[in-house]
Amino acid sequence: MNAKQEKYRRYIFLGIILISLGITFSTIMSDSIGLLGTVFIVLGGVFIIVGMSIKRKTDQSNRR
Numbered sequence: 001m002n003a004k005q006e007k008y009r010r011y012i013f014l015g016i017i018l019i020s021l022g023i024t025f026s027t028i029m030s031d032s033i034g035l036l037g038t039v040f041i042v043l044g045g046v047f048i049i050v051g052m053s054i055k056r057k058t059d060q061s062n063r064r
Contacts, residue, residue, distance in 0.1 A: 011051030018044030
């Protein structure tokens, strides 16, 4: 695998971790840092979208 394929996997993995942390923060610690959980969920979604965009671009460039 080349570096571009690994790059999209890192973004997706980071997004999954941020979403899981956000769910944990928003459910378990809703009184103190519940808003931080929502922010982590949103950031995780953004990282997954960026990772999938990078994957699509690399797949399209490999087809040509």
